[in-house]
Amino acid sequence: MLKWFRDIRSNLNTWTVLSIVFVGLILLPSLSIILQFSAETNENWNHIKEFMLDTYIVNSVILVLFVGLFSAIIGSSLAWLISAYDFPLRRFFQWGLILPLAIPPYIGAYTYHGILNYTGVIQTTLRNQWDVTVNQQYFNIMNMPGAIFIFVIFLFPYVFTITKAFLARQSTSLVENARILGTSSWRIYFKIVLPIARASIVAGVSLVILEVLNDYGVVKYYGIQTFTTAIFQTWFGLGDLGSAIKLSGTLMLLILGLIVLERILRGRKRFSFTTTKVTLLQPVKLKGRSKWLAFSYCMFIFTIAFIIPFIQLIYWAFLTYEQGFSTEFLQVIGNTVFVAFAAAAMITVMAVVISNISRLNRGLIAKVFPKVTILGYSIPGAVIAVGIVSLFIGIDEVIYQWGWASSYILSTSIVMLIFAYIVRYLAVAYNSIDSGFERIGIHFTEASRMLGNNVTKSFFKVDVKLIRGAIFGGFILAFIDILKELPLTLILRPFNFETLATNAFNYATNEMIHEAAIPSILIVCISAISIYFFHYVLERE
Amino acid sequence: MYKKILFYSFLVLFMLVLAACGNDSTSESDSSSEDESSSKDEVNLYTSRHYDIDEELYEQFEDETGVKVNVIEGSADELIERMKREGKQTADLFYTADAGRLHRAKEEDLLQQVDSDVLKENIPDKLTDADKEWFGLTKRARVIVYHKDRVDPSELSTYEDLADSKWKDRILIRSSANIYNQSLLASFIELNGRDEAKAWAEGVVDNMAREPQGGDRDQAKGVVAGEGDIAVMNTYYLGGMLNSADEEEVKVAEQLGVFFPNQDTTGTHVNVSGIGVTKHAENKENAVKLIEFLSSEDVQKQFASANYEYPVNPDVEPASTLKEWGDFKEQDINLSILGENNAEAVRIFNEVNWK
Numbered sequence: 001m002l003k004w005f006r007d008i009r010s011n012l013n014t015w016t017v018l019s020i021v022f023v024g025l026i027l028l029p030s031l032s033i034i035l036q037f038s039a040e041t042n043e044n045w046n047h048i049k050e051f052m053l054d055t056y057i058v059n060s061v062i063l064v065l066f067v068g069l070f071s072a073i074i075g076s077s078l079a080w081l082i083s084a085y086d087f088p089l090r091r092f093f094q095w096g097l098i099l100p101l102a103i104p105p106y107i108g109a110y111t112y113h114g115i116l117n118y119t120g121v122i123q124t125t126l127r128n129q130w131d132v133t134v135n136q137q138y139f140n141i142m143n144m145p146g147a148i149f150i151f152v153i154f155l156f157p158y159v160f161t162i163t164k165a166f167l168a169r170q171s172t173s174l175v176e177n178a179r180i181l182g183t184s185s186w187r188i189y190f191k192i193v194l195p196i197a198r199a200s201i202v203a204g205v206s207l208v209i210l211e212v213l214n215d216y217g218v219v220k221y222y223g224i225q226t227f228t229t230a231i232f233q234t235w236f237g238l239g240d241l242g243s244a245i246k247l248s249g250t251l252m253l254l255i256l257g258l259i260v261l262e263r264i265l266r267g268r269k270r271f272s273f274t275t276t277k278v279t280l281l282q283p284v285k286l287k288g289r290s291k292w293l294a295f296s297y298c299m300f301i302f303t304i305a306f307i308i309p310f311i312q313l314i315y316w317a318f319l320t321y322e323q324g325f326s327t328e329f330l331q332v333i334g335n336t337v338f339v340a341f342a343a344a345a346m347i348t349v350m351a352v353v354i355s356n357i358s359r360l361n362r363g364l365i366a367k368v369f370p371k372v373t374i375l376g377y378s379i380p381g382a383v384i385a386v387g388i389v390s391l392f393i394g395i396d397e398v399i400y401q402w403g404w405a406s407s408y409i410l411s412t413s414i415v416m417l418i419f420a421y422i423v424r425y426l427a428v429a430y431n432s433i434d435s436g437f438e439r440i441g442i443h444f445t446e447a448s449r450m451l452g453n454n455v456t457k458s459f460f461k462v463d464v465k466l467i468r469g470a471i472f473g474g475f476i477l478a479f480i481d482i483l484k485e486l487p488l489t490l491i492l493r494p495f496n497f498e499t500l501a502t503n504a505f506n507y508a509t510n511e512m513i514h515e516a517a518i519p520s521i522l523i524v525c526i527s528a529i530s531i532y533f534f535h536y537v538l539e540r541e
Numbered sequence: 542m543y544k545k546i547l548f549y550s551f552l553v554l555f556m557l558v559l560a561a562c563g564n565d566s567t568s569e570s571d572s573s574s575e576d577e578s579s580s581k582d583e584v585n586l587y588t589s590r591h592y593d594i595d596e597e598l599y600e601q602f603e604d605e606t607g608v609k610v611n612v613i614e615g616s617a618d619e620l621i622e623r624m625k626r627e628g629k630q631t632a633d634l635f636y637t638a639d640a641g642r643l644h645r646a647k648e649e650d651l652l653q654q655v656d657s658d659v660l661k662e663n664i665p666d667k668l669t670d671a672d673k674e675w676f677g678l679t680k681r682a683r684v685i686v687y688h689k690d691r692v693d694p695s696e697l698s699t700y701e702d703l704a705d706s707k708w709k710d711r712i713l714i715r716s717s718a719n720i721y722n723q724s725l726l727a728s729f730i731e732l733n734g735r736d737e738a739k740a741w742a743e744g745v746v747d748n749m750a751r752e753p754q755g756g757d758r759d760q761a762k763g764v765v766a767g768e769g770d771i772a773v774m775n776t777y778y779l780g781g782m783l784n785s786a787d788e789e790e791v792k793v794a795e796q797l798g799v800f801f802p803n804q805d806t807t808g809t810h811v812n813v814s815g816i817g818v819t820k821h822a823e824n825k826e827n828a829v830k831l832i833e834f835l836s837s838e839d840v841q842k843q844f845a846s847a848n849y850e851y852p853v854n855p856d857v858e859p860a861s862t863l864k865e866w867g868d869f870k871e872q873d874i875n876l877s878i879l880g881e882n883n884a885e886a887v888r889i890f891n892e893v894n895w896k
Contacts, residue, residue: 047888047891051888051891051892051894052891113755113759117759117762117766118762118763118765118766118793119762119787119789119790119792119793123766124789133766133767136763136766136767136768140754142754142755142759143752143754220716220718221754221755221756222754222755223715223716223752223753223754223755223896225896229718232718233718233887233891235618236618237718237723237883237884237887238884238887238888239645239883239884241622319786319787320786382619385619385622385623386622386626389622389623389626389627390626393626393627393628393630396630408630411627411630412630487619490614490615490616490619491615491619491620491622491623493613494613495585495611495612495613496611496612496613497613498614502614506591506614507591509591509616510591510592511756511757511758511778511781512781514785514786514787515593
């Protein structure tokens, strides 16, 4: 304890204070949830243990394992291809392959089912043109492999983006030395790229996994019972919020365990560089067959993860645009972009502060703070929402009683929603920024401080320039995530406040997938524009 | 210098947000300051329904009465949780599908009694809460649909019969996470007792043609695609398919027949979308006015034709699609029971491993 105080005091500067405040803010709503862990087990808890837990845990583990594995393989291999080689459309794929992230997985799930089912375009064409009726089993996507497919194709860009940012700047010397020594491409990939990019890949995969564990839309529609299903069944079906929170607490602990385990396995292996020369990796021009192989691989992934679902959405939009589109959409678009932008900007600032301080600090802060950022991301959104409403009603009550306001202001305004986004998506920006910091190490910062610059000055003069891409990448990821966000927006928004995601979801849950197409397309377009902009800014550097 | 920049950029960010909510709160405090003089110009509504027709009706209400309807849409259970946390500062009205959820709101002491002669006349007692805390506004039946070529309707009789082994591998029905199935089983717990209800659920699980997946429309498509012969679904989904913009969906729906089960026994399972005034409603008068408006003959007609739901107002006829299916005998239980038995239904589903 004493050591901890000394630790804090010796580092007491703006950065530390700010990061402690931020972490405190994030902890507050989680606290009311954490307190519930100790709640007594009741009859429901026994029922859950007896009938639900086994299958649900097994299903969740299968889902996480395979989605994690495939998205790591696809994400990292694409990142490597695009960083190290030149082939047709490479420049487009650099940002095009992030686009699948713009399609919310539950919309993707509805869309793919819409394509493949009995009234979908494939079966309809077969039936009407050639009178062929197929065995439904071959076209059934609503099962475990189908769900894995959906999650992988719409979430792999997390791994792709973070790994690519790393490879483009940091693998240069090792990769070029290996090339000079005549090492084959495959060997470079397995022996050099994978080990040095491990932190980035893990950062990406953990975002993917958390996103999967949190999903309720896809698994509910596809009828797969996962841990989240158990949480919601307990809460809404059995009407027992206490036990539901206990379940999500268990989930949170499992996730923290996974993260700690990875850190231990990685051990002291850190790859950072002492040279000041950060050169971009020069892509090698591919020729002949390998050129087209690389192109086909990228094109294939891009087609199934973006083009096919997007075309289907556009077709549906044509069926319904007459009743679907109105000027009110402009308001909805405005709302969506505004909240996403404001929240993502604040998230980015907070993530930078926290990750910078935990990087420079060797004590408790370095160990504890990063895990706190994950908290909000590992609890299902609907459960966090409960904690946040309690917190804001409490604050409002105080404000009201002290006469600062004539009614409840915070909980009836957009502040509550933005705060919720921050609690939830801090991890997204943090992971991107932290892996940026990780790859530059602290040598430059130490040198700068040795020259008499303080933390702030070093940060702006040295660090920012090195990890600009990672910071911007973190912002964009958080921005897109918020565009798609659901449970929080549904529960915490003020009156008459709609976003594109709530609009799309409302239709989709009512099995009116055609009507959901227009807001979905708008989400995709806004995300696409921001991704392109992100890429353009990076290119110009 | 740089420290300053950091701080300023911070300040700007927070100002941005504060300005945003400042706008919100000023507009809100504007309306609340007007409140003193004319507190009659708005009503706050939490709803889990997301139909375009609903919004049109709110606008119509505003045109007729000058009362603005403020809306938050969300899923019912989460809105209930929000109302609980909000205490006195909450919506005036709670509007949702499924009586089970309305009952849950009532149990949580979130609703209040409403005495209105208009409502008494417009809505049958059976579709109203026993203590008049909520009122049904639209009605739907959970029926059996069958493939016209493969199933002779004379094979069909009751829900209970679905547990019979003659239906082995022929039934399609969605997952037990769905509230419509929970309410269906809750009604059987009431009518037949827990043990028989459980035996029924077990029998149906044995007879399923595939593991539960997808929504109600997907069950209908599954029947036509040959995965099963009969399916259990809500009437308005079939109505929606018959009138869909996608002609393939229309073709599917046309191959299906509708069967109202239990006509000689306990009647077909029906449920409602319903609405209640919250306990702490500040605009109670407007709230009641809105319910009365929604139950009126004219509005009920619009409900019926837009959404293929059955009107609750006995003076209004259902849409022509529904009329073709004919009249039917309904389950004769007060819908509050569905809510009371909901948790038990969920337990049974888990015990028999109905996914």
